[in-house]
Amino acid sequence: MSAIADILAEHNGQEGPLLPILHDVQKTFGYVSEDAMREIANALNLTRAEVYGVVSFYHDFRKEAEARPVLKLCRAEACKARGVEALIPLTEGQSRVKVEPVYCLGLCAVGPAAMAGEQVYARLDTRRLGALLDSL
Amino acid sequence: MRVRISDDAVAVACGADDVAAAFANAGIDVERVSSWGMHWLEPLVDIDGIGYGPIAADDVPSIIAGKGQSIGRIADHPFIARQNRLTFIRAGKTRPISLYDYYANQGWLGLAKAREIGAEATIAAVLASGLRGRGGAGFPAGIKWKTVAGAIAAQKYVVCNADEGDSATFADRMVMEGDPFMMIEGMAIAGLAVGASKGYIYIRSEYPRAIAKMQAAISASAHLVAPFDLEVRVGAGAYVCGEETSLLNSLEGKRGEVRAKPPLPAIEGLFGKPTIVNNVLTLAAVPWILANGGEAYAAYGMGRSTGTMPVQLAGNIKHGGLFEVAFGITLDELVHDIGGGTDSGRPVRCVQVGGPLGAYIPPSQFDLPFDYEAFAAADALIGHAGITVFDDTVDMAQMARFAMEFCAIESCGKCTPCRLGSTRGVETLEQIIAGKNVAKNLELIADLSETMKFGSLCALGGFTPYPVMSAIRHFPEDFQ
Numbered sequence: 198m199s200a201i202a203d204i205l206a207e208h209n210g211q212e213g214p215l216l217p218i219l220h221d222v223q224k225t226f227g228y229v230s231e232d233a234m235r236e237i238a239n240a241l242n243l244t245r246a247e248v249y250g251v252v253s254f255y256h257d258f259r260k261e262a263e264a265r266p267v268l269k270l271c272r273a274e275a276c277k278a279r280g281v282e283a284l285i286p287l288t289e290g291q292s293r294v295k296v297e298p299v300y301c302l303g304l305c306a307v308g309p310a311a312m313a314g315e316q317v318y319a320r321l322d323t324r325r326l327g328a329l330l331d332s333l
Numbered sequence: 334m335r336v337r338i339s340d341d342a343v344a345v346a347c348g349a350d351d352v353a354a355a356f357a358n359a360g361i362d363v364e365r366v367s368s369w370g371m372h373w374l375e376p377l378v379d380i381d382g383i384g385y386g387p388i389a390a391d392d393v394p395s396i397i398a399g400k401g402q403s404i405g406r407i408a409d410h411p412f413i414a415r416q417n418r419l420t421f422i423r424a425g426k427t428r429p430i431s432l433y434d435y436y437a438n439q440g441w442l443g444l445a446k447a448r449e450i451g452a453e454a455t456i457a458a459v460l461a462s463g464l465r466g467r468g469g470a471g472f473p474a475g476i477k478w479k480t481v482a483g484a485i486a487a488q489k490y491v492v493c494n495a496d497e498g499d500s501a502t503f504a505d506r507m508v509m510e511g512d513p514f515m516m517i518e519g520m521a522i523a524g525l526a527v528g529a530s531k532g533y534i535y536i537r538s539e540y541p542r543a544i545a546k547m548q549a550a551i552s553a554s555a556h557l558v559a560p561f562d563l564e565v566r567v568g569a570g571a572y573v574c575g576e577e578t579s580l581l582n583s584l585e586g587k588r589g590e591v592r593a594k595p596p597l598p599a600i601e602g603l604f605g606k607p608t609i610v611n612n613v614l615t616l617a618a619v620p621w622i623l624a625n626g627g628e629a630y631a632a633y634g635m636g637r638s639t640g641t642m643p644v645q646l647a648g649n650i651k652h653g654g655l656f657e658v659a660f661g662i663t664l665d666e667l668v669h670d671i672g673g674g675t676d677s678g679r680p681v682r683c684v685q686v687g688g689p690l691g692a693y694i695p696p697s698q699f700d701l702p703f704d705y706e707a708f709a710a711a712d713a714l715i716g717h718a719g720i721t722v723f724d725d726t727v728d729m730a731q732m733a734r735f736a737m738e739f740c741a742i743e744s745c746g747k748c749t750p751c752r753l754g755s756t757r758g759v760e761t762l763e764q765i766i767a768g769k770n771v772a773k774n775l776e777l778i779a780d781l782s783e784t785m786k787f788g789s790l791c792a793l794g795g796f797t798p799y800p801v802m803s804a805i806r807h808f809p810e811d812f813q
Contacts, residue, residue, distance in 0.1 A: 215586030306653025
């Protein structure tokens with residue numbers, strides 16, 4: 198059985214299983230490939246267009262692999278009020294880490310805040326963000 | 334000595350794990366507990382009730398030697414002593430996944446009461462409390478419950494909206510990370526009241542720690558809430574899924590597009606079945622209400638805004654964190670007396686209340702009491718009660734532009750005013766910022782805002798005009 202078939206089997210019988218399946222596929226492979234979408238569509242009796250529509254709707258799902266480490270930097274209002282915009286030139290001055298915007302990590306009194314994987318970071322300034330980027 | 338350090342995401346993001354490790358290396362046991370909510374002091378170390386913070390791992394040896402600078406008894410700190418903690422009654426005091434701690438601190442009393450008095454009296458208690466939906470809309474929870482209870486169906490659902498996407502809000506996250514059994518108890522009570530056997534908690538993917546803790550707590554307490562069955566579902570980075578009908582579509586495995594109402598979810602909700610959709614804070618308030626009575630809860634607050642609100646002080650504020658207080662407190666008290674003004678030390682220029690869809694409010698209106706009706710009368714929203722403070726370096730034209738940009742990024746695309754209006758809004762505000770046809774473009778923005786406000790299907794397109802128009806109204810000098 199393929200890895201995707203294993204994932205599909207785990208969700209057999211679950212109500213509304215598409216998002217949990219997509220999360221598991223992305224966790225396993227790092228992205229949701231066209232082949233994966235086809236296999237999921239077959240298993241759930243959906244059209245490929247329906248599955249593609251869901252994958253493309255949500256910001257979390259990637260349709261291609263991302264080789265670089267990813268840092269999600271909060272650009273929402275509370276982090277703006279605490280100076281995140283002044284840190285942007287630092288992130289744009291490098292390309293080793295993919296820095297993506299995220300809108301709120303719920304760390305709004307200790308921003309600017311960021312997340313890499315499941316690890317969270319707060320009180321970022323130029324020095325701390327620079328060290329964080331180097332460490333990823 | 335009894336050492337406690339929070340394992341809440343704020344504490345961890347500020348270095349709490351390193352501090353805890355430094356104590357452990359010195360041979361001292363550390364209890365990882367929920368956060369008191371004084372975020373400017375995190376990592377906060379609690380030694381026999383005395384607080385030290387913010388602490389770095391390097392400070393640990395001097396604290397162990399008794400030479401640390403303390404903030405005194407934490408429970409007596411003015412930030413804590415001035416609160417009315419009903420929902421956050423256990424904050425800072427219990428280990429989140431410890432059933433023992435939860436039992437020992439008034440846990441499960443509400444569910445026991447609900448089982449004793451039955452469904453009808455449980456709904457009566459929630460109605461008597463005057464509890465209104467804490468997600469933003471402020472709809473009376475008891476009426477929603479009564480509608481679902483009265484609907485006839487073989488299957489009903491309780492859905493907890495934990496898609497806390499508004500900037501400046503973190504109370505839901507703190508409940509789920511700090512006191513997950515309270516959420517479970519609230520949902521089990523809701524299930525009993527309306528006759529639902531299944532509950533879903535839809536948590537945003539940006540909250541991995543909350544997801545892990547809720548899942549652990551559900552496993553640990555399944556036998557206590559059976560036959561009620563709970564499951565965590567994880568969002569996928571779409572802000573609009575905080576809107577209840579969009580959330581239901583997402584739970585069903587579809588694109589998170591908004592549904593037209595009616596039918597209300599209470600009649601036709603998840604998979605077409607009668608469904609309660611309540612915010613985390615709404616459900617988390619229920620155990621206290623059942624244990625202490627609806628009238629006791631209604632004794633707090635003002636007018637039709639009864640009970641307490643976990644206010645979240647955020648952004649450029651000196652003393653930021655979680656401040657649960659009875660409705661009626663003014664913005665001035667919250668921002669200056671309690672929050673201590675800006676963290677930067679510069680003057681406060683404005684606050685935004687209610688997240689990215691909330692109005693910007695200037696200091697001249699800080700006498701506004703925290704009350705749903707008073708805010709509505711001032712063309713503002715309480716929303717999920719997040720307050721973002723800005724100092725005088727903020728450019729309000731940029732903030733207005735960002736409000737439109739955020740709407741464009743997060744629009745589900747279902748209705749035209751939101752999908753197209755937000756993008757046209759960004760372009761028009763960029764023209765204004767560039768100084769092109771300013772008067773005419775400001776007229777266009779006002780007109781566009783009207784269209785979005787009255788023509789959008791949900792609050793995303795419908796409320797984006799609040800931050801935009803309030804910025805223009807109160808800070809016209811930034812748009813010239």
